[in-house]
Each structure stands twice: as structure tokens, then as C-alpha cells.
Amino acid sequence: MTDEMWTIKRCLDWTNDYLARKGIERPRVSAEWLLTSVTGMSRIQLYTEFDRPLDSAELARMHDAVVRRAKGEPLQYITGETAFRTIDVACEPGVLIPRPETEVLVEEVLSYLDAEVLGPRPVDAAAHPRAHPRAVLPWNEMVEEQRREEQAAAGEDRDTRDARNHDEAPDEEVAEEAPVPASDAMPCARVLEVGCGTGVISLSLASERPGRVRCVATDIEPRAVDLTKRNRRALGLTEADVDVREGNLVSPLDRATEWGTFDVLVSNPPYIPTDVMRKLPREVSAYEPELALAGGTDGLDIYRRLLRAAPHMLRADGLFACELHEDALGKAADLARRAGFEDVEIVQDLAGRPRHLLARVPASVVARAEEEDGRAPA
Known part of the structure; x- marks a missing residue:
């Protein structure tokens, strides 16, 4: 009886050996994740409860999962979930599986936002109405300056206001002098993500900077839009945090009210060159959507369209951030520089390969886009 019992350990060891014989890379990891999905246990629990038997329902689910994995189906589609940053x-099938490389892209966007949008406060926007100058004020000085501006606009100085409040409404004096909550004065960033897939970029930005980052995320694939919305709900975020829209690239954006209002345009577009597409592992080519992978001959078909769109979407000195194929970054950087973008930088991924392009869209390029659009400067 004992020999026939399928315990956690026996199932883990058998699955590891079986997947190894089928040529699955890192079979032990696959075995662990499949078991955690089937049992609801953590990976640590698997090793602390080796003798726990699997019931008949768990065995049936595990058998189905192992068969799918042995055929090469990605773990994320089998378990129905994946982890990304925090x-x-x-x-789900039909939507691109997030990669660890994209976590670096999110980190770069957050670093930019913290340094240039969320932390700094503009004190002189003469260069361009949408520019973020580098000068900053501490929060307490920002709050005090805001108070002084409001008082000046009302035609009152502090002494006059205090005297009037003392005579007419002593109860309101405390409220008038109470510190302004930081959230009332803190700037909020606007981010446009094109091609959101599962939504991990926008959802990470909104989750890691709660109330400080507002995202609009677009995707042409209805399944991706639906999945991002469900992930948003599961994370406790709202439409105000991440507004998800179906459409091709920037087409869901309102020309009159939204063009030129974003601090960042970020994208992990289809970028696999045609020759590389032919050599992709079966685990990718047979299961993940070609629409989210194929980037044309040089991998830059969608990138070129995003490059043209960026000056129309961003405020002056806004960030254009894009994940691309390692062999295409040099050409992509040249295209960005020829388009007038500045501070063009190539960032490596976790494996040390060139993976992300970052560039700023200067005021002159944004102004030219505004003129082409017939829009007044924002």
C-alpha cells in the first residue's frame, strides 16, 4: 500500500525524471511549479511536507499538467500565472508571457519618473510648457510656496488673513494652518504603454508608485485587453490607475485631450527579426502568439511606428523606452538620433545583452509635432 501511495516527494522525483527524459530544460523547476499549482502549496512547503499524499483530484490535475509540459507547453500557460517584480x-494562451528582461525596463522607467517627474518640481517652465526643469524644492517649501501663491491670488497677506480669521472664525484658524497633505502637492506621472499583453509594465508602475503613476495601456489583441483588466482587478487597482484600451498602437488615444500629455511612452513591442523567428524554440513558436513576437525583417517594424508616434504623445523632455532584440539596438539608436531624440542610451538586460533603448524627446521635436498636428502647445 505504501509503495503505491503518491506522496509529494515521489511525485516530485518522478516528474523531474520524466520531464528530463522528454528533453525539458530545468525539469526540477517545472516539477516544483506544477506541484505548487496543483496543491496550492508553496515551493518551501513541498520540501517540508515530503510525506504528504496527493488525493485523487490532485493526481488527475498533475497528470494533465505533466503531459502538457512534456509536450513543451510553457509553464505559465499550464499554471495560469506568473510572477513579475512585486x-x-x-x-493565458494567446497573450505573450512576461520575461524577466522586461523587469529591467520597468526599473528604468521608475528611475526616470522618480528623478524627473515624481521627485522634482518645476520652478521655471519657460523652456517649454511641458518641460520638467531640473531644479527642485523640498516638499515643505513646495507646500509653503503653494500657500503663498494662493494667498497672493486672493489679494491677502498672511497678517490680514490671520487677523480676520481670529476675529471672525477662531475655529477655522487651526484648519487654515494645518499642514497640506503631501499627496495634495505631489505631482502625478502619466505613462502610455503600447502593447500591454498581460499588463505587467503598467500594473507594476501603478503598484510600485501607488497614486503617483497613472497609466493608459493599449493592445490590439482583445484577449490581452481582457486579461490586463482582470489582472488589474486582482491587484486591487482601478481604471484610474491603469486605463486599458483596445486598439492599434496609439489609436485609442484622444487627439484633442491626450496627445502630448504623457511623461513616458513605454513598449515591449513585437521585435523578433524574421530570420530569428524561424529558429525560436518550439516552446515559444508553437505556443506564444506570433502577433506579439514577429518584428519584421530587422525586428524594428513596430519600433519605427512608435518612434514616429512618440513626439505626438509625449511632453517635452519625456522618455521613450522600448525593449528590442539584441541585434537591433544599434540600428534602433541611430534611428532615434536621426529623429532628433536626445540622450539615446542602450541598457543591458539581466544576462548582459543589449535589450532596451531609452531616449528623451526634446522640446524642439515636440514643438514640431504639435505644429504638424495643428495643436496648441500643452
Whole structure:
């Protein structure tokens, strides 16, 4: 009887050996994740409860999962979820599986926002109405300056206001002098993500900077839009945090009210060159959507369209951030410089390969886009 019992340890060891014989890379990891999905246990619990038997329902689910994995189906589609930075999201067939490389892209966007949008406060916007100058004020000085501006606009100085409040409404004096909550004065960033897939970029930005980052995320694939919305709900975020829209690239954006209002345009577009597409592992080519992978001959078909769109979407000195194929970054950087973008930088991924392009869209390029659009400067 004992020999026939399928315990956690026996199932883990058998699955590891079986997947190894089928040529699955890192079979032990696959075995662990499949078991955690089937049992609801953590990976640590698997090793602390080796003798726990699996019931008949768990065995049936595990058998189905192992068969799918042995055929090469990605773990994320089998378990229905994946981890990305600080969040866990649902992952389904028909939508691109998030990669660790993209976590670096999110980090770069956050670093820019913290340094240029969320932390600094503009004190002189003469260069361009949408520019973020580098000068900053501490929060307490920002609050005090805001008070002084409001008082000046009302035609009152502090002494006059205090005297009137003392005579007419002593109860209101405390409220008038109470510190302004930081959230009332803190700037809020606007981010446009094109091609959101599972939504991990926008959802991470909104989750890691709660109330400080507002995202609009677009995707042409209805399944991706639906999945991002479900992931948003599961994370407790709202439409105000991440507004998800179906459409091709920037087409869901309102020309009159939204063009030129974003601090960042970020994208992990289809970027696999045609020759590389032919050599992709079966685990990718047979299961993940070609629409989210194929980037044309040089991998830059969608990138070129985003490059043209960026000056129309961003405020002056806004950030254009894009994940691309390692062999295409040099050409992509040249295209960005020829388009007038500045501070063009190539960032490596976790494996040390060139993976991300960052560039700023200067005021002159934004102004030219505004003129082409017939829009007044924002």
C-alpha cells in the first residue's frame, strides 16, 4: 500500500525524471511549479511536507499538467500565472508571457519618473510648457510656496488673513494652518504603454508608485485587453490607475485631450527579426502568439511606428523606452538620433545583452509635432 501511495516527494522525483527524459530544460523547476499549482502549496512547503499524499483530484490535475509540459507547453500557460517584480499576474494562451528582461525596463522607467517627474518640481517652465526643469524644492517649501501663491491670488497677506480669521472664525484658524497633505502637492506621472499583453509594465508602475503613476495601456489583441483588466482587478487597482484600451498602437488615444500629455511612452513591442523567428524554440513558436513576437525583417517594424508616434504623445523632455532584440539596438539608436531624440542610451538586460533603448524627446521635436498636428502647445 505504501509503495503505491503518491506522496509529494515521489511525485516530485518522478516528474523531474520524466520531464528530463522528454528533453525539458530545468525539469526540477517545472516539477516544483506544477506541484505548487496543483496543491496550492508553496515551493518551501513541498520540501517540508515530503510525506504528504496527493488525493485523487490532485493526481488527475498533475497528470494533465505533466503531459502538457512534456509536450513543451510553457509553464505559465499550464499554471495560469506568473510572477513579475512585486506582483503575480494571470497568464493565458494567446497573450505573450512576461520575461524577466522586461523587469529591467520597468526599473528604468521608475528611475526616470522618480528623478524627473515624481521627485522634482518645476520652478521655471519657460523652456517649454511641458518641460520638467531640473531644479527642485523640498516638499515643505513646495507646500509653503503653494500657500503663498494662493494667498497672493486672493489679494491677502498672511497678517490680514490671520487677523480676520481670529476675529471672525477662531475655529477655522487651526484648519487654515494645518499642514497640506503631501499627496495634495505631489505631482502625478502619466505613462502610455503600447502593447500591454498581460499588463505587467503598467500594473507594476501603478503598484510600485501607488497614486503617483497613472497609466493608459493599449493592445490590439482583445484577449490581452481582457486579461490586463482582470489582472488589474486582482491587484486591487482601478481604471484610474491603469486605463486599458483596445486598439492599434496609439489609436485609442484622444487627439484633442491626450496627445502630448504623457511623461513616458513605454513598449515591449513585437521585435523578433524574421530570420530569428524561424529558429525560436518550439516552446515559444508553437505556443506564444506570433502577433506579439514577429518584428519584421530587422525586428524594428513596430519600433519605427512608435518612434514616429512618440513626439505626438509625449511632453517635452519625456522618455521613450522600448525593449528590442539584441541585434537591433544599434540600428534602433541611430534611428532615434536621426529623429532628433536626445540622450539615446542602450541598457543591458539581466544576462548582459543589449535589450532596451531609452531616449528623451526634446522640446524642439515636440514643438514640431504639435505644429504638424495643428495643436496648441500643452
